[in-house]
Amino acid sequence: MTTVLEVNNLRVSFPGPAHSRFCPVDGVSFSLQRGETLALVGESGCGKSLTSLALLQLIPAPGRIESGSGIRLGDTDVLALKGEALRRIRGRRIGMIFQDPMTSLNPVFTVEAQITEGILAHFRISKAEARDRALQLLQEVGIPDPGERLKAYPHQLSGGMRQRVMIAIALSAEPEILVADEPTTALDVTVQAQILEVLDDLRARRGMAVLLITHDLGIVAGRADRVAVMYAGQIVEEASTPRLFASPSHPYTQGLFASVPRITGPLQRLNPIRGSVPAASAWPTGCRFRPRCPKAFDRSEVEPPLLPVGPDHRMRCWLAEQTKETGHG
Amino acid sequence: MTPLLAVRDLVKHYKGGGLFGRSAPVVRAVDGVSFEVARGETLALVGESGCGKSSVGRTILRLQEPTSGQALYEGVDVFSLDRTALRQLRRRMQIIFQDPYSSLNPRMSAGAAIAEGLEIHRLAARSEIPGRVAALLEEVGLDPTYTKRYPHEFSGGQRQRIGIARALAVQPSFIVCDEPVSALDVSVQAQVLNLLSDLQRQRGLSYLFIAHDLAVVRQIAHRIAVMYLGRIVEEGPTDQILSFPRHPYTVALLSAVPEPDPSASRNRIVLSGDLPSPSNPPPGCPFHSRCFHPQKNARCSTEVPTLRPVAGTVAACHYAESTPTVAELSIAGVR
Numbered sequence: 250m251t252t253v254l255e256v257n258n259l260r261v262s263f264p265g266p267a268h269s270r271f272c273p274v275d276g277v278s279f280s281l282q283r284g285e286t287l288a289l290v291g292e293s294g295c296g297k298s299l300t301s302l303a304l305l306q307l308i309p310a311p312g313r314i315e316s317g318s319g320i321r322l323g324d325t326d327v328l329a330l331k332g333e334a335l336r337r338i339r340g341r342r343i344g345m346i347f348q349d350p351m352t353s354l355n356p357v358f359t360v361e362a363q364i365t366e367g368i369l370a371h372f373r374i375s376k377a378e379a380r381d382r383a384l385q386l387l388q389e390v391g392i393p394d395p396g397e398r399l400k401a402y403p404h405q406l407s408g409g410m411r412q413r414v415m416i417a418i419a420l421s422a423e424p425e426i427l428v429a430d431e432p433t434t435a436l437d438v439t440v441q442a443q444i445l446e447v448l449d450d451l452r453a454r455r456g457m458a459v460l461l462i463t464h465d466l467g468i469v470a471g472r473a474d475r476v477a478v479m480y481a482g483q484i485v486e487e488a489s490t491p492r493l494f495a496s497p498s499h500p501y502t503q504g505l506f507a508s509v510p511r512i513t514g515p516l517q518r519l520n521p522i523r524g525s526v527p528a529a530s531a532w533p534t535g536c537r538f539r540p541r542c543p544k545a546f547d548r549s550e551v552e553p554p555l556l557p558v559g560p561d562h563r564m565r566c567w568l569a570e571q572t573k574e575t576g577h578g
Numbered sequence: 579m580t581p582l583l584a585v586r587d588l589v590k591h592y593k594g595g596g597l598f599g600r601s602a603p604v605v606r607a608v609d610g611v612s613f614e615v616a617r618g619e620t621l622a623l624v625g626e627s628g629c630g631k632s633s634v635g636r637t638i639l640r641l642q643e644p645t646s647g648q649a650l651y652e653g654v655d656v657f658s659l660d661r662t663a664l665r666q667l668r669r670r671m672q673i674i675f676q677d678p679y680s681s682l683n684p685r686m687s688a689g690a691a692i693a694e695g696l697e698i699h700r701l702a703a704r705s706e707i708p709g710r711v712a713a714l715l716e717e718v719g720l721d722p723t724y725t726k727r728y729p730h731e732f733s734g735g736q737r738q739r740i741g742i743a744r745a746l747a748v749q750p751s752f753i754v755c756d757e758p759v760s761a762l763d764v765s766v767q768a769q770v771l772n773l774l775s776d777l778q779r780q781r782g783l784s785y786l787f788i789a790h791d792l793a794v795v796r797q798i799a800h801r802i803a804v805m806y807l808g809r810i811v812e813e814g815p816t817d818q819i820l821s822f823p824r825h826p827y828t829v830a831l832l833s834a835v836p837e838p839d840p841s842a843s844r845n846r847i848v849l850s851g852d853l854p855s856p857s858n859p860p861p862g863c864p865f866h867s868r869c870f871h872p873q874k875n876a877r878c879s880t881e882v883p884t885l886r887p888v889a890g891t892v893a894a895c896h897y898a899e900s901t902p903t904v905a906e907l908s909i910a911g912v913r
Contacts, residue, residue, distance in 0.1 A: 292763035293734075407852040408627075437626035437790065438834040439849045446848055464763065467836025494840050508768035510793040512820065512835045518775075519797060521768035525733045 678737030689725025814891030
């Protein structure tokens with residue numbers, strides 16, 4: 250197994266009142282292996298999107314990545330890069346697709362111009378060759394009649410087609426990692442199914458690693474190898490997908506599962522997590538989930554680290570120690 | 579028993595007033611929709627963007643004028659009422675919107691927003707209003723001392739609760755819920771769904787629940803009507819629709835719902851192509867251009883199928899009796 254990406258103690262901060270700074274992403278660490286899909290799951294405001302933006306130093310000002318954070322892309326220290334060196338890895342080593350295909354495409358350029366832009370920026374080839382590659386890419390993402398579509402403008406395409414174009418652009422410089430930030434959230438379910446299918450095929454064919462950022466556990470179940478659940482700027486549970494779904498252990502993860510309506514199985518009243526996600530400027534002290542946690546106890550007043558629950562399974566909760574103890578006893 | 583609401587042949591076409599005065603084709607957003615909602619019942623109107631489900635909800639409340647058709651509320655035709663009578667009726671029929679960020683006036687405190695309906699309909703003396711508002715806030719699970727706060731001080735879920743309290747203030751018996759939980763996070767979505775169920779039971783409310791998510795709908799709906807390109811293509815009791823759908827589009831929709839269970843069968847029907855434009859619907863069955871039914875033939879592209887009873891549901895498909903289930907399709911190797 251080759252590690253293609255390693256994120257270490259990533260902290261992203263924004264200015265708060267009176268020269269203070271608060272951290273919507275607060276000590277996130279994970280790694281990504283070649284050909285693997287890691288899902289970063291959480292609700293709005295948990296820091297999952299900022300984490301993905303930080304990978305290419307795309308945090309909007311006045312936000313910044315705090316010192317002590319580490320992002321390694323193979324042998325490259327991403328946070329040490331600036332200017333041209335940074336541009337060379339954007340798109341080339343890590344490609345990105347975002348939630349809203351309407352606002353991420355430029356309305357005044359054709360599909361061809363937008364796909365070839367990245368190809369021409371990263372490879373020394375002629376315009377005609379770039380066009381051929383663009384044509385192949387459109388075919389690869391399942392766009393019918395790609396020759397005609399190259400001439401189209403974004404508004405002439407449906408939402409699903411636009412998202413396919415976005416994927417084609419993200420793949421144009423043949424990155425080893427694809428970051429997909431809520432790639433199907435803005436799409437209808439039947440179109441969502443099409444797009445997820447395309448992403449699966451591409452990963453299998455190209456051996457890319459995928460960082461899938463989503464709020465939807467249903468999407469994760471079908472395709473991620475590993476899952477990291479985020480809450481209040483931190484990873485609170487991490488495991489292989491089958492393990493996480495078989496035995497979700499952190500009370501927050503358990504709460505998420507109990508909140509999701511199901512289409513099959515016995516119909517039960519949903520059992521939601523009480524309260525709502527705290528603001529990043531006011532993360533609770535101690536365990537950040539404590540004010541909403543049905544299992545909070547005296548130790549929760551001290552912030553827990555990620556503790557082992559089982560093989561390749563960790564969670565940020567003191568209950569991990571008890572779980573393990575009972576496991577041994 | 580007469581239904582609380584009966585909608586007959588509802589049509590809503592949007593005129594294509596094109597940009598810069600160019601004429602554009604008529605958009606047939608709702609093209610002959612009929613259904614009934616009984617007292618205390620939830621009917622879910624389900625479909626993808628552009629299928630016309632929201633237009634149905636808005637037209638019934640006359641937030642938009644219908645092109646033709648009838649909506650009988652307790653036997654009275656909503657579409658024939660004058661302004662005064664319509665205002666009276668709006669006390670009985672309310673709406674909850676999708677986006678709790680844009681549906682509340684940012685300059686109106688939560689208390690004022692909830693009290694507005696009470697004042698307009700003169701449902702309470704001035705001195706009683708604060709008590710009524712506090713009781714409503716409590717009923718939707720908010721702290722009754724929040725009356726003076728403004729929308730920006732609330733989270734999305736709390737705002738949606740205020741929207742619900744506002745609708746409840748005038749004591750309606752029928753509420754159009756237009757994607758009320760789609761914009762909310764899962765944990766909050768579950769809270770609001772439970773609240774809507776509880777309120778229905780306590781107050782005997784009827785809901786027209788407009789949504790795109792079948793798993794959400796399963797939690798709250800007694801019956802489901804599936805819309806495609808401005809028409810209802812299948813309707814029936816929730817269990818029937820979910821366990822034995824007869825219209826191929828319903829089968830495809832169901833199979834596309836992502837289940838949070840890695841061991842669940844991943845048999846998914848991936849429909850080819852996109853939703854056709856409602857300004858230029860295909861001839862014959864509106865779904866035939868994307869249909870995977872093994873018996874699909876020339877008849878489907880010429881003859882419009884009508885809704886007819888088939889094994890527990892009502893479906894608009896010429897070959898509804900032999901519509902394959904997802905499991906059968908995967909055996910046949912169709913994907």
